Amino acid sequence: xxxxxxxxxxxxxxxxxxxxxxxxxxxxxxxxxxxxxxxxxxxxxxxxxxxxxxxxxxxxxxxxxxxxxxxxxxxxxxxxxxxxxxxxxxxxxxxxxxxxxxxxxxxxxxxxxxxxxxxxxxxxxxxxxxxxxxxxxxxxxxxxxxxxxxxxxxxxxxxxxxxxxxxxxxxxxxxxxxxxxxxxxxxxxxxxxxxxxxxxxxxxxxxxxxxxxxxxxxxxxxxxxxxxxxxxxxxxxxxxxxxxxxxxxxxxxxxxxxxxxxxxxxxxxxxxxxxxxxx
Ligand SMILES: [Zn+2]
Numbered sequence: 001x002x003x004x005x006x007x008x009x010x011x012x013x014x015x016x017x018x019x020x021x022x023x024x025x026x027x028x029x030x031x032x033x034x035x036x037x038x039x040x041x042x043x044x045x046x047x048x049x050x051x052x053x054x055x056x057x058x059x060x061x062x063x064x065x066x067x068x069x070x071x072x073x074x075x076x077x078x079x080x081x082x083x084x085x086x087x088x089x090x091x092x093x094x095x096x097x098x099x100x101x102x103x104x105x106x107x108x109x110x111x112x113x114x115x116x117x118x119x120x121x122x123x124x125x126x127x128x129x130x131x132x133x134x135x136x137x138x139x140x141x142x143x144x145x146x147x148x149x150x151x152x153x154x155x156x157x158x159x160x161x162x163x164x165x166x167x168x169x170x171x172x173x174x175x176x177x178x179x180x181x182x183x184x185x186x187x188x189x190x191x192x193x194x195x196x197x198x199x200x201x202x203x204x205x206x207x208x209x210x211x212x213x214x215x216x217x218x219x220x221x222x223x224x225x226x227x228x229x230x231x232x233x234x235x236x237x238x239x240x241x242x243x244x245x246x247x248x249x250x251x252x253x254x255x256x257x258x259x260x261x262x263x264x265x266x267x268x269x270x271x272x273x274x275x276x277x278x279x
Contacts, residue, residue, distance in 0.1 A: 055260040056177040057238035063172030064152035073191055073216045074241070075154040075182065077165075092158030093188055093277065094143075096132070102277050104145060104186075105138035111149035116174045120147060123179035123264070130270045132279035133187065145186055153178050158188035177262040181234050184265070187273060192229070192236035192259075193250060194220045201229040201253055208247045216242055217249075225275045230268040231259040 060075045070078040096102045106124075108117050124135040138144045146165050153173035155166040166182050168174050173182070193202055196219055204217045230236065231252060238260025243249045252259065265273075273279070 055238045055262045056175075056181050056234060057241045057260050059172060059175055059178050059262075060153045060181070061241060063169050064154060067151035067154070069150075069152065069154055069167075071152075071154055073194065074237075075152070076185060076190075077154055077156045079156075079160075092160060094133075094159045096277065100132055100279070102133050102279075103136050104133060105141040105143070106135050106145040106147060107138050108147045109149055112147075112168075112170065112174070116168075116170060119174055119176065120168065120179055123176055123183060126180065126264060127183065127273070130265075131273045132277055133273065153182055155182040155185040157185055157190065159186075175262065177234055177264050180264045184235055184269065184273075188276060189235055189269075189272065190220055190222055192231075192233040194218065195222050195224060195229060196220065197224065197229065201231070203251045203253060205247070205249050205251060208243050208245055209249050210242065210244045213242045213244075223276075225272050227268055227272055227275070230266055231257045232261060232266040233259075233269050234261060234263075234265050235269065236260065 057074075064071060064075055072078055094102050094104050108120060112120070121135075127133040127135070143159055143161055144163060146163050148165050148167050149170050150165070150167040152167055152169050156164045164186070166186055168179060168182065173179070192198075193204075194217070198219060206214055206217070209217065231254075236259045237250060239248045239250050240246065241249055241260075250259070
């Protein structure tokens, strides 16, 4: 988890970004070298799945412990530019071509092994099979996702413009569910438990969460795309996310549901991608 000073820094940053919101929004003038992200999905063969033994949240949060990035909600790169700020207001989708396909150029760092790269691409193929999203190797496109091996699992939210990094730390993040989770952020999706209506579905146990970390459970004015709350979403944090005492930080209000999965996109995650991008 993050340190207290990182928490304070985040709060400061939130203030700055609030101020930035009042600036005029025009998309250009972005530092192209400043940003990042990526995507992926289902049908995992046994051999790729067997080592994904930890839930997505646990992998992400433990891998991000100690990263120097400024992250919100555990794994979202804090917007540093006006253009990136727009993405937090859901105005940063990838564009659709006239043939109805949303092409997202990407690069994969040479830090990754062949096996890592196969897993990453396997994740992307899941999106291809169920949505109109198509990841294509970058040639010279301006906006693209650079998949890198940095200090954790994280992504920007939506298309930020220019090069945007999606980090999948080797050894901690190159798992099908984590890959798809981070890619889904890059498509513009936030965490399920920050949904505007989440209090009808889950209880957040603030007593079990470090006070400096409670901002990770702030509700957001999310676009829920007329879809129901989805405990099975790959974007839903696990029951002990940010817990300081090993007790649950999130409790489902419905009986018999589990959350904090590791398998990848849920049926509803897929429906939402198709709704957001009008596939
Ligand atoms: Zn996340």
